Amino acid sequence: MKVNFEHMQAAHCENGVTSNLLRTIGIRNMTEPLVFGIGSGLFYIYIPFMKINNGPAIAFRTQPGLIFKRTCKSLGIPVVRKKFSSKSEAEKFLTACLEAGQPVGCQVGVYYLSYFPKEYRFHFNAHNLIVYGHEDNRYLVSDPVMETVTSLSDYELERVRFAKGALAPRGQLYYPLEKKEITDDQVRRAIITGIKRNVRDMLHIPGSFVGVSGIAYTGRKIKKWRDKLGLPKAGLYLAQLVRMQEEIGTGGGGFRYIYGAFLQQAHAFLPKDELPVIAQTFTRAGDLWRTAAVQAAGIYKGRLGSQADFNQMGDYLLEISAIEREAFSALSKIKWTS
Amino acid sequence: MNKDEIPQHDGALNKLTREMLYAVDPSGKYVTDLSSGWEVKSTALDVAWKDIGERISLAKQQVGQGQASPLLFFMELRLMDTGILSAYTGFWQWQVKRHLKPAVFEKLSAKKLQRYAEVFNITVQQLKTMEVNEGEL
Numbered sequence: 001m002k003v004n005f006e007h008m009q010a011a012h013c014e015n016g017v018t019s020n021l022l023r024t025i026g027i028r029n030m031t032e033p034l035v036f037g038i039g040s041g042l043f044y045i046y047i048p049f050m051k052i053n054n055g056p057a058i059a060f061r062t063q064p065g066l067i068f069k070r071t072c073k074s075l076g077i078p079v080v081r082k083k084f085s086s087k088s089e090a091e092k093f094l095t096a097c098l099e100a101g102q103p104v105g106c107q108v109g110v111y112y113l114s115y116f117p118k119e120y121r122f123h124f125n126a127h128n129l130i131v132y133g134h135e136d137n138r139y140l141v142s143d144p145v146m147e148t149v150t151s152l153s154d155y156e157l158e159r160v161r162f163a164k165g166a167l168a169p170r171g172q173l174y175y176p177l178e179k180k181e182i183t184d185d186q187v188r189r190a191i192i193t194g195i196k197r198n199v200r201d202m203l204h205i206p207g208s209f210v211g212v213s214g215i216a217y218t219g220r221k222i223k224k225w226r227d228k229l230g231l232p233k234a235g236l237y238l239a240q241l242v243r244m245q246e247e248i249g250t251g252g253g254g255f256r257y258i259y260g261a262f263l264q265q266a267h268a269f270l271p272k273d274e275l276p277v278i279a280q281t282f283t284r285a286g287d288l289w290r291t292a293a294v295q296a297a298g299i300y301k302g303r304l305g306s307q308a309d310f311n312q313m314g315d316y317l318l319e320i321s322a323i324e325r326e327a328f329s330a331l332s333k334i335k336w337t338s
Numbered sequence: 339m340n341k342d343e344i345p346q347h348d349g350a351l352n353k354l355t356r357e358m359l360y361a362v363d364p365s366g367k368y369v370t371d372l373s374s375g376w377e378v379k380s381t382a383l384d385v386a387w388k389d390i391g392e393r394i395s396l397a398k399q400q401v402g403q404g405q406a407s408p409l410l411f412f413m414e415l416r417l418m419d420t421g422i423l424s425a426y427t428g429f430w431q432w433q434v435k436r437h438l439k440p441a442v443f444e445k446l447s448a449k450k451l452q453r454y455a456e457v458f459n460i461t462v463q464q465l466k467t468m469e470v471n472e473g474e475l
Contacts, residue, residue, distance in 0.1 A: 011358040011370070033360075033368070053417070054389065111417070119350035119383055123422050146355040147372070164425035165418075239385035246379040248357045251370075252339060257360035261368035276366075283362060287339060290378075297378040300385045 016144020037262030109163020219317030253286025349375025407443030
């Protein structure tokens with residue numbers, strides 16, 4: 001069986017799954033940037049004393065699952081989300097959905113995701129894809145980060161749906177429940193809510209590890225990495241930062257470009273003169289993130305390595321922090337009602 | 339980033355797909371385009387894998403010197419830590435940590451060894467001798 005489904009590639013998996021699933025219920029104007037912005041996807045956190053793959057725990061985006069949840073909630077679309085303790089129940093439910101013509105979003109782990117190249121298969125459990133059919137004993141899979149659709153055997157899909165460890169998916173699946181018309185006015189309100197929530201997340205969460213202060217905090221830390229960790233380990237840490245920032249799914253520049261695109265598209269719904277200007281500020285932030293990545297690469301490739309090089313690296317992040325503070329402050333000052 | 343600056347280098351992902359990036363066109367409008375990779379981040383990935391390789395050989399050495407059981411080697415080979423290994427095997431994390439000691443590992447029942455072997459996708463014999471093709475995932 002095969003459900004009527006149109007695959008569209010996205011930069012980020014959860015944006016893409018959300019946008020593609022919404023299209024299945026007739027909502028065709030929820031592009032990846034709109035989904036990302038309405039879901040307040042932009043974020044920054046550096047969790048000290050925690051390690052991921054033996055490197056620093058850094059994230060450039062909000063917690064997995066929230067983009068789908070917030071976008072649907074803002075647009076008034078009811079959703080189904082289920083986790084399973086039994087593998088056979090999980091498969092039964094999925095089959096029933098497909099038989100009813102419903103494509104389904106699944107959270108999966110990438111370590112056993114057979115179509116990914118080996119180099120990308122870490123124990124990361126917050127990848128998202130859509131299952132849209134079952135033919136010749138294989139599930140038809142739309143992985144939004146890929147150019148084309150693919151497929152997985154029954155066993156392969158079960159294995160990734162029941163990957164273990166941090167953020168274990170536990171067979172989790174989700175989809176929007178019913179066809180619904182949404183009005184431009186709803187989209188406008190959703191955009192405003194999304195922007196306000198993102199301002200809160202980046203500017204007003206207390207503590208120094210989160211949002212724009214978290215970026216500055218990381219910058220100050222990096223300046224000490226050379227002495228504290230030694231060059232090889234400091235290089236490894238910087239490589240991890242770059243991977244979180246630029247690896248598949250970010251759209252480049254640690255999601256900052258997608259957010260810029262969001263503000264431009266938001267402008268079509270809400271003609272505020274500030275939006276395209278602030279979009280440019282995010283482009284500047286994204287560009288500087290990429291400049292910083294080039295500096296980091298100089299260090300982990302061994303071309304650079306002096307304390308001055310680490311200071312320069314840290315200063316880039318301090319500058320980015322200031323730029324993003326400026327951008328979010330400007331967003332917080334927009335008068336939406338006039 | 340301008341659209342014409344989107345890097346088109348080679349990378350491991352290129353075997354599977356090109357990825358979508360956002361960039362601005364000459365009029366300043368955001369557009370998307372595909373990228374085959376960026377040398378800066380493919381080197382970052384190389385650095386991570388080089389570290390994994392070093393951890394695996396260090397583990398092998400520690401097992402050889404009687405400082406750790408072969409579990410450590412397979413844990414590193416499968417990119418796991420005690421938390422992930424505990425989740426996949428169903429053992430408690432404190433049990434996994436005990437099993438990392440050579441003396442405790444020696445006395446493990448065939449049933450427990452089998453559980454580890456299944457998770458690592460190897461035979462019990464391989465688990466004990468560490469004779470595997472490391473290139474295989």
